[in-house]
Amino acid sequence: MAAQDSFNVEMEELLARHRKERRDLQSRITQKKKNATKKTRKGVNDECEQLERELGERQKAEIDALEGKNDEGLEPSLDALAIDEPIEKVNGEIETTSSEAAQGHTAPTLAADQTRPKKPNRQKARLARRAAEQEAQAAAAALEAEKLPDLRKQEMASMKKQMESLGLSETLIRPDGHCLFSACAHSLSPELVSKSGPHKEPYRNVRFAATEFMATHPDDFAPFLEEPLDDYVKTMRNTAEWGGQLELQAIARAYDVDINVLQADGRVEKISSGSAAKEDSQEVWLAYYRHSFGLGEHYNALKKIAKS
Numbered sequence: 001m002a003a004q005d006s007f008n009v010e011m012e013e014l015l016a017r018h019r020k021e022r023r024d025l026q027s028r029i030t031q032k033k034k035n036a037t038k039k040t041r042k043g044v045n046d047e048c049e050q051l052e053r054e055l056g057e058r059q060k061a062e063i064d065a066l067e068g069k070n071d072e073g074l075e076p077s078l079d080a081l082a083i084d085e086p087i088e089k090v091n092g093e094i095e096t097t098s099s100e101a102a103q104g105h106t107a108p109t110l111a112a113d114q115t116r117p118k119k120p121n122r123q124k125a126r127l128a129r130r131a132a133e134q135e136a137q138a139a140a141a142a143l144e145a146e147k148l149p150d151l152r153k154q155e156m157a158s159m160k161k162q163m164e165s166l167g168l169s170e171t172l173i174r175p176d177g178h179c180l181f182s183a184c185a186h187s188l189s190p191e192l193v194s195k196s197g198p199h200k201e202p203y204r205n206v207r208f209a210a211t212e213f214m215a216t217h218p219d220d221f222a223p224f225l226e227e228p229l230d231d232y233v234k235t236m237r238n239t240a241e242w243g244g245q246l247e248l249q250a251i252a253r254a255y256d257v258d259i260n261v262l263q264a265d266g267r268v269e270k271i272s273s274g275s276a277a278k279e280d281s282q283e284v285w286l287a288y289y290r291h292s293f294g295l296g297e298h299y300n301a302l303k304k305i306a307k308s
Contacts, residue, residue, distance in 0.1 A: 010066060011063075014062060014063065014066060015063075015133065018059045018063075019136060019137075019140070021055060023140050025051060025052065025055055026140070029048045029051065032044050032047070032048060033045070033048065038242055038296065038297050039244075063126075063129075067126070151291035152291050152292045154264075154291075155264045155290065155291045155292050156292055158264040158265065159262070159264045159287060159289070162262055162263075162266050163262070163287070166262070167304055167307075168262070168302045168304060169302065169303055169305050170287055170301070171183075171186055171300060171301040171302070171303070172300055173298075173299060173300050173301055175293045177240030177241065177242055178203045178207075178240055179242075179298050179299045179300075180243035180244075181204075181206040181207050181210070181243055181247075181251075182203040182301075183286050183301040184251050184284060184286070184301075185202035185203050185205070185206045186301040187284040187285065187286070187301050187302070187303060188255060188282075188284065189282075192255065193206060196208065196254070206251060207236065207237055208237060209250075209255065210247050210250040210254055212254070213251075214229065214232075214236075214246070215229070217253075220249075221246055221250070242297065248261070248271045249271055252271045252272065252273045252274075252284075255273075256273045256275050256282075257282045257283065257284050258271065258272055258282070258283050258284070259271040259283075259285075260285050260286070261286045261287075261299075262286065262288065262302060263288050264289070264290075269288075285301075285302035285303060286302060287299065287301075287302050
């Protein structure tokens, strides 16, 4: 009985430590994903999955090890009984010792399940514990989520305030991976966009113009890439790969426009066309979001409100 009590205490302490480890890991994962950027998101997700997998495997091994120890320490062994040691009442009958059998007293034959205590179903117990742990983990995650600030709501409210102060109106752009190019196409002259590429879709012509500029100015872009420029240009031109800082720079110079990117904290990132004739440069305004759209980073089109 003392061994069983000790096992129960050890198991409860182990499960309590496991719950704390999962809560701590969930907090780390939440912070990692919150700080991830477009370039690091895949690596962060892979790292988080590996951390969860390693923790789960280690905790399972610890539980299995403790249960194995309990199996060895608690299960009775009939082989350990002395041959002359009397066995007490079974089903109301007194069992005889070997010496009594030698004197002609025959002991009744007993089935193995009558002498061996019924073994508990440890598989069901493990499944029940794991189900309870999963429910507790889900409840802890939900509670953690409730404590987190509503980043989308905060970002939308702040962006609206910034646009009002700068006299800007917003046009929503589809969050489909082409948003940067679509937002720029919306703000540029339709005639200029149509002449800048061979496609009917304006966003595809902006992609084409940006990648053509990058390909013809390799020294300005290749040093910032982790892959060959030709491969990068091919991917950006023909897929829905997200655009970023390099593409904004290429668009500004390809179309000879200055691009202003408004962020929720009020900062305006300016990407210059490099044109000497600043008074002739057209301005393009974009709104940059980190938390408000399903795919993550997103650009909408902005324009100055005409003063009446």
